[in-house]
Amino acid sequence: MHDEHLISVEALASQIDQLILIDCRSDLFDASLGKQQYESGHIPNAAFFALHDALSGPKTPGSGRHPLPDQQALVQRMQSLGANDDSMVVVYDAGSSVNAARLWWLLRWCGHDAVKVLDGGFAAWVKAGYPSSGDLSPRERKQGTGNFAIRTSLEAIIQSDELLENLGSGHHLIVDARAAERWRGDVEPLDPVAGHIPGALNRPNTQNLRPDGRFKPAEVLREEWLSLMTFQAPRIPAAASAPGGEGSALVHSCGSGVSACHNLLAMRIAGLNDDLMLHPGSWSEWCADPKRPVAKGDRP
Known part of the structure; x- marks a missing residue:
């Protein structure tokens, strides 16, 4: 049950070049903090998705604070990372996995079941002694456009x-x-x-x-x-x-x-x-x- 939805830092380290990795650190009270944290250091090869942007749609009268994003817009973001329908995606945040769980759910909502949350997040990665990266070059420059597509929703x-x-x-x-x-x-x-x-x-x-x-x-x-x-x-x-x-x-x-x-x-x-x-x-x-x-x- 555990391995179906979570991945340990040890397992991530051994597979890091074989998957799509997304950092979604964020703060409800400071929308810029997550990007600042990413720029200060992140897990190598990770792209960055912000809660208020990639993980949410525009707020409208009567909506909640974080409406669901447009599915096609999310799919295009995933394609730009080189994600394919069969790609394993790993998502993480600072450590509580709240924002990571949101992206995990969103990808399953789009029909993608090959997605896992890094158990313990960035904090667990650092604590285990693994390196962080300051490389801010967009991942899409290193990957071709993927064929990630909307499929039958799993949520x-x-x-x-x-x-x-x-x-x-x-x-x-x-x-x-x-x-x-x-x-x-x-x-x-x-x-x-x-x-x-x-x-x-x-x-x-x-x-x-x-x-x-x-x-x-x-x-x-x-x-x-x-x-x-x-x-x-x-x-x-x-x-x-x-x-x-x-x-x-x-x-x-x-x-x-x-x-x-x-x-x-x-x-x-x-x-x-x-x-x-x-x-x-x-x-x-x-x-x-x-x-x-x-x-x-x-x-x-």
Whole structure:
């Protein structure tokens, strides 16, 4: 389960000339920081994709903070790196793998299953003693244009209006990846309204990681996620008690559709693959419409 979606720094070092490598370090509060970090040093051969650019589309009235990018635009970026339909792609960020999980999800959304997240990110690479590079020459100068193309999507999405229509029906179980204090509505540093979607459980994405930034073992993640579904979901009327239950789907949400991908990745690492959906607009889109209900406090 683990090796299907993650790659260790040791494995990356042994295969680094045989794959497409993308650095997607970013900071929600400083859009320029990721590029600065890349220019200061990155894993050799890595290209750079910014969260606010390559990994997101233009923000529009009523949208979330990080709308999904145009699929064809993302495909063209991948082609410019020399990526082909059969290319293995490895993505990484500073260490938490939140932005890397977003790109992992986006590529799977485009139908590309040969994509892995570097477990522990750039921090793990440096800690292991591997070299970094300051080469800023575009990778596309070193590669021909690839034949990477959109194929049948491997990931599902649900929009806010559809989620609203089915709220309380038991058709969807929502899990919010934000920090507990944001989910409760105690604080809200990024969006104009505090709180959460009614019925949403809370599983901060940071709980997927060990202290060193690597993902917990698959069996631990599986136990934790099944525990959440089994013991927390019954607090919600008509909610399914486990992912993949008849007529149910597990919807991953967060602030803007980024850290939700981290939770979704964790579930796939754990082998919990049935009926998983991303809510791309997440809380920032949900709260943009004052007609949508808001919940606060420590209950879903």
